[in-house]
Amino acid sequence: MSGTPVDAGPVKDAALTRAAQAGDVSALALLLERHRPGMRAVALSLLGPGPDVDDVMQEAALVALRRIVDIRDPEAVGPWLRMVVRNSCRTLLRAARRVEPMEAVPLPSDDETPEQVLQSHALRDWIWEAVESLSPALRLPLVLRYFSTGITSYQQIAEACAIPVGTVRSRLSQARSALAQSLTTTAATAHEDAVRRTENSWHEAHATLAAAERGEFGKVVKDRYSPAVSLLTGGERLGGVDVLLAGMDCDLSAGVRQRPLHVVAGRSLVVWEMELISPPDDPDHCPPGVAWIMSLDGGRFDRVSLYHAPRPEAAPTTITA
Incomplete structure (x- = not known):
């Protein structure tokens, strides 16, 4: 046979990425599912088996929601997703060594803030609708982590919320899991601007x-x-x-x-x-x-x-x- 099936390669990745950038929820879900094995392999290689791997995978999905519009080469979305996982793993490892965690979200080179990126994102209203469905205890640390600019590390969130760092990590894990479910249930509903x-x-x-x-x-x-x-x-x-x-x-x-x-x-x-x-x-x-x-x-x-x-x-x- 000559050539590669479209479903198996970067051409399909590019099509799904462009659709996700245009606001297609199902395209983003398919994209994450296609690259889940590779992303998980990166997490396992850096963290070893354990619950941290699931946390990193959930975080990577949230990053993809917010940053999919930053991808300039849609065919390279696979390496980009694995980079997101790698950065999140390194953040956890730094935290384990009691060093201040770095921001896990790779920011674009044009110095846009997270909120400015979100404002240009076709999926932004859907994401916010899902965020609003979380309980206040889970919503606040998640919003600070992913949408603020100066209160993003575990230590800063702990101080702002007046809770231990371990509780921050636990609530973020719960929030990411709950948000994933909420995104599914709110995908077809009307969303506020x-x-x-x-x-x-x-x-x-x-x-x-x-x-x-x-x-x-x-x-x-x-x-x-x-x-x-x-x-x-x-x-x-x-x-x-x-x-x-x-x-x-x-x-x-x-x-x-x-x-x-x-x-x-x-x-x-x-x-x-x-x-x-x-x-x-x-x-x-x-x-x-x-x-x-x-x-x-x-x-x-x-x-x-x-x-x-x-x-x-x-x-x-x-x-x-």
């Missing part, structure tokens, strides 16, 4: 800060926040509306300003990642950034958790003779 929701949240973040600088943060809180809102940091409840207002007033009085850098917006969970700008006369006044992690109930924010980015480590002092 995630792009519009995110754009509206960007506008709201800017408008909230502008109102605060005009002395109108109280009005924003009255309109958009629950009267019973809780403000937390590190899992500890600091107080309610009064503390929220006092905290903003204290920052502004000290000359601290905030600038939105990244927004994640679901129906029930919103994350605003902010740059903190210290006053010129006190450049070390505050950490470099803060994330507002907010849950919604009935369209109002009822819980605000603040996660402050760690200060950069000071450079070692050089002593000269």
Whole structure:
């Protein structure tokens, strides 16, 4: 026989990849199934038998959902998927050696953020619909891991959620498994426009800060926040509306300003990642950034958790003779 059957080679891969990039759910599922043996072989070779292999395979599927549009050569999707698995395995191995895990998702070279990529993704609304179906305990670590830009490592998620690192890993494993099932059940349903929701949240973040600088943060809180809102940091409840207002007033009085850098917006969970700008006369006044992690109930924010980015480590002092 001359030639190779289309179903067995890169031509079929290319066709499935292009279909998946255009939003075909079944094409993506077929693509993952075609390459599952090779992907699993990579995981087994690096991790050995065990539950970590299943976690890595689930993570690779999520990465494929978000990053399929990045593939420039559709015929090379197989090596790309195996690279995703290899990166995820290395992250787990680093974590096992108690070294800060690196971001497992290979970012494109044009410096797009995860949310910007997702916004251009034909499958984005379907993914968000599935994310919203998760329980709050599973949804938050998964959203931080895959959709935030500054709270992606296990340690950072643990600090933001006020849970042990081991619990983060367990909940992410459960979340990936639950999300896989939810993606199947929501594939044929109508999905809300995630792009519009995110754009509206960007506008709201800017408008909230502008109102605060005009002395109108109280009005924003009255309109958009629950009267019973809780403000937390590190899992500890600091107080309610009064503390929220006092905290903003204290920052502004000290000359601290905030600038939105990244927004994640679901129906029930919103994350605003902010740059903190210290006053010129006190450049070390505050950490470099803060994330507002907010849950919604009935369209109002009822819980605000603040996660402050760690200060950069000071450079070692050089002593000269």
